[in-house]
Amino acid sequence: MPDIAIIGSGPAGYYTAEAALKTWGDAARIDIIDRLPVPYGLIRSGVAPDHQSIKGVARRFETTALADNVRFCGNVEVGRDIGIADLAQCYDAVVLATGAPMDRPLDVPGGDLGNVFGSAAFVGWYNGHPDFAWVKPDLSHGTAVIIGMGNVALDCARILAKTRAEFEGSDIVGHALGWLDAGNLSRIVILGRRGAQQIMMTPKELGELGQLAQAMPRVDPADLPPLETDSELEPGARKSLAALRSFVANHGAMIPGMVPIDFVFCSAPHALIGDAAGNVTAIDVEETRLDAGRPVGTGVIRRIPAALVISCIGYRTSPIADVPYDVREGRFANVDGFIQPGLYCVGWARRGPSGTIGTNRPDGFGVVDRIAADFAAAAARGALPAKSGRAGFDALVRSRGLVVISFEDWKRIETAETDRARADAPREKFVVVEDMIAARDIAPS
Numbered sequence: 001m002p003d004i005a006i007i008g009s010g011p012a013g014y015y016t017a018e019a020a021l022k023t024w025g026d027a028a029r030i031d032i033i034d035r036l037p038v039p040y041g042l043i044r045s046g047v048a049p050d051h052q053s054i055k056g057v058a059r060r061f062e063t064t065a066l067a068d069n070v071r072f073c074g075n076v077e078v079g080r081d082i083g084i085a086d087l088a089q090c091y092d093a094v095v096l097a098t099g100a101p102m103d104r105p106l107d108v109p110g111g112d113l114g115n116v117f118g119s120a121a122f123v124g125w126y127n128g129h130p131d132f133a134w135v136k137p138d139l140s141h142g143t144a145v146i147i148g149m150g151n152v153a154l155d156c157a158r159i160l161a162k163t164r165a166e167f168e169g170s171d172i173v174g175h176a177l178g179w180l181d182a183g184n185l186s187r188i189v190i191l192g193r194r195g196a197q198q199i200m201m202t203p204k205e206l207g208e209l210g211q212l213a214q215a216m217p218r219v220d221p222a223d224l225p226p227l228e229t230d231s232e233l234e235p236g237a238r239k240s241l242a243a244l245r246s247f248v249a250n251h252g253a254m255i256p257g258m259v260p261i262d263f264v265f266c267s268a269p270h271a272l273i274g275d276a277a278g279n280v281t282a283i284d285v286e287e288t289r290l291d292a293g294r295p296v297g298t299g300v301i302r303r304i305p306a307a308l309v310i311s312c313i314g315y316r317t318s319p320i321a322d323v324p325y326d327v328r329e330g331r332f333a334n335v336d337g338f339i340q341p342g343l344y345c346v347g348w349a350r351r352g353p354s355g356t357i358g359t360n361r362p363d364g365f366g367v368v369d370r371i372a373a374d375f376a377a378a379a380a381r382g383a384l385p386a387k388s389g390r391a392g393f394d395a396l397v398r399s400r401g402l403v404v405i406s407f408e409d410w411k412r413i414e415t416a417e418t419d420r421a422r423a424d425a426p427r428e429k430f431v432v433v434e435d436m437i438a439a440r441d442i443a444p445s
């Protein structure tokens, strides 16, 4: 029965392990390898810290993680610490569930100015991802422009706009909470190339924007299509548009102490403008018109002041040596999750950055079906190559002096994070890898 390595412990990785358990029961040996010492991918470092109920899905994965034949091997980066060829010697199947952690670049002049961030960096900062602990956005003045009209843009706007009290019960990391609390932004703009009917935001998240204590969403009624065209939309999009319509009541309103959050449609980033110190001061946008739903530039350029820019325009999978990569799509080259014999991919690494946590479930189950079929076919041909299995992997990491974090270690890290939490928070995450590793040695309280 197969030895399987799943690379990445986000939803796609755990759903794949769940599917493998369903298919082979105790007979398979499943190692879930992650570059971080802590599991769960974007559930921990992407999903907003004030959406704790969504983060709770991680508890479901614990059942899988605690199965006798499933191991978590944290703090091992594939492509750096261990190669694809190494893994191929140990495992019958290697499944890449590495997500899409790199920001799609904002391809306009000035994209490299100071105080311009991609959402992976900005979200990673407030969620305590060790790669982004360095991000210190200047929130001291002026307008924050958020580029993109999806839920990630809404998350960023909401986090920027919330008061300290509104973070009660969240697990936003202390460094970000203090920084946001000291901030003094006067306006937030959410900018999109397309129109109000084309937004990718969901009604619930839009609704939250209308409930903020010290910020108010505003929409210009002139930007909205006639009410009677709403019936042409599918129900979710219709509800989202209804939420936007409710923000029209705030159009033009200036209430002392309330930060306006303005939706600006049909405006494509054209260039970022900076000052002598190299920091962004404005964004030039080109007005667009829609041609069959697609934005087409009109040549009309407008300038919007911007002291902070966050681009939420999508993500790309990080390439790994020896794995075919589709540069145009920004993910591994694959057909329904199959890359090459013995190598597969799932989740965002397979399809790109779209869908919810649950969208990754069928991916995991689909790829396990494929592995089972390939494994059975090879066995029938008598062509199953001998693999060194877990023993081979353990010998490799030992020979390379790697510190591997087990699931039991993670549970100790988790306890340490819970123990050091603020009174109103479920945990205070460690944001430095060495601190995470050291925390496994802290005696539980």
Ligand SMILES: Cc1cc2nc3c(=O)[nH]c(=O)nc-3n(C[C@H](O)[C@H](O)[C@H](O)COP(=O)(O)OP(=O)(O)OC[C@H]3O[C@@H](n4cnc5c(N)ncnc54)[C@H](O)[C@@H]3O)c2cc1C
Binding pocket: 007, 008, 009, 010, 011, 012, 013, 033, 034, 035, 036, 039, 040, 041, 042, 043, 046, 047, 048, 051, 054, 076, 077, 078, 079, 097, 098, 099, 100, 101, 123, 152, 155, 318, 320, 346, 347, 348, 349, 354, 355, 356, 357, 358, 360
């Ligand atoms: C800001 C944001 C907010 C979101 N909010 C929601 C929400 O509220 N609700 C919802 O349903 N969905 C939400 N999503 C979507 C959801 O998070 C994704 O659908 C899901 O996490 C994708 O799962 P994945 O396993 O493919 O990737 P990921 O969750 O990114 O997991 C990838 C894992 O692979 C590991 N890894 C990467 N490279 C390597 C390597 N070379 N070696 C070893 N390990 C590696 C990473 O450390 C990570 O643990 C959000 C996404 C973002 C970006």
